[in-house]
Amino acid sequence: MLQTIIRSLILVVVWILLWRIAAVMEYGPHASIWFPPAGLTFAAFLVMSWRAFPAILIAGVVTTFWVSELYGGGTPAKELLTTGVLFGFAHTLPYFLGAWLLRSKLTRLGSYGLASTIMTFLGVAALSSFCAAWLGTEVMISGKLLEADAIWYTWLPWWIGDMSGVIVLSPIFIALMSWRYPQLEHWLGGLSFTVKAGNQSSFLWKLLLILALLSLSLILTSTANKDEAAFSIFFLILPLLWVSYTESPLNTAISLALFSTITAFSVGIFGLMDYAIVYQFAVTIIAASAWFGLTVPTLMAHNELLTRQVSEDGLTKTASREHFMQSADALMNLGKRQNKPLSLIMFDVDEFKKINDSYGHVAGDRALVQVTNIVTSVLRSSDLLGRFGGDEFMILLPESSLQFAEETAERLRMEISRARLEGTNHAFSCSFGVAEVVPDEHIMATIDRADKALLVAKKRGKNCIAREN
């Protein structure tokens, strides 16, 4: 309970502080480049759900009194209180509903729906801020804190400011809060905001590049005082996308927060109010693109994982049957072009069933890994080892005559027979069948001949090598 009260108090104070900062950076009445409290409200509802309500309502009431103070005052306290409560609801309800929608979508998507998560986040940010700005303006007008016709020139910049506040800043607020709520990571749709171990120097260089380019664009605009110069800020999309493609979501959130904060402050410092709308759109569009950019590394990682799963045997990490066939085709074509012989070895662990029956299937699995490790240590890097199925494996040896393949099989047989099943005194052995690839034949024909030779080796008493007839 005490913890909830402390968290709510911190939320009230931070919200009011951010509101004050945004008010300092206003380029028109109720219009700033971005409105950070909107980002905080959205993040708070996403992380804390309805528990964030009291804190944001209180902050809404306090700031309504402050607005009256800033813009002339004169409204009686009772009326201000009603306006404050109404404003609180006008601000919180749209963001609460938006965060609830995103939250329920996230729980359904899991970590594979990052692109969909980001699309929903951007859509929800646009809709929630639209409603919050519209309702907020109406409340301000009915509370006589705004002129009736102000709806037309206040509502639009209010909306864009709120929307960019949510799009640009709520991820950094979610990141800050998720350190206190680690359970968040499960449903952030593959977005992890935890600090990753490792060298951050490349990120710092990228950050410096962003700051340098931003300063250049701002100085250029204040010197030239031309629209064309102001639009140069859109070039910042390149380094920011670079960050999102190559860095963690947390680093992307930090870069966007820093980029947008400096931009918002600079509009006041450099007197760039005339270009405020350019900066507002630049910040929002660049942030939205950077969030989509985050899907690239995630998709690439998924792609890599899937490729590995398809091309690798899950247990022994040797080539899967499908991958072996594909690679064998390429190696056979190369052999044919270079006019070099290729040979194939099929081998099978002897009495493998006994290992399973005596020591269990887990020990059986370990035995298969042990055998393939021994085989890999003997083979050349150009040889291709694949699992045919069960305890049967195949090796394609480029630039190898039948004679060379037999010698290799003999070395493998010796090495394997020296090994003992981990933690036991159980000795292994394998039987081998060897065949040479005939130019233009299908790999399955060679496999068939090597397999027949393997059967012969088994019939001869196992732990030996047989060559094709």
Ligand SMILES: Nc1nc2c(ncn2[C@@H]2O[C@H](COP(=O)(O)OP(=O)(O)OP(=O)(O)O)[C@@H](O)[C@H]2O)c(=O)[nH]1
């Ligand atoms: N632990 C484990 N066992 C497997 C796996 N795949 C197949 N097996 C078992 O491996 C055994 C293969 O037995 P076989 O090759 O038919 O016979 P064997 O005992 O090796 O006898 P020989 O080949 O005649 O020497 C079967 O009992 C399968 O259930 C696996 O991935 N892990």
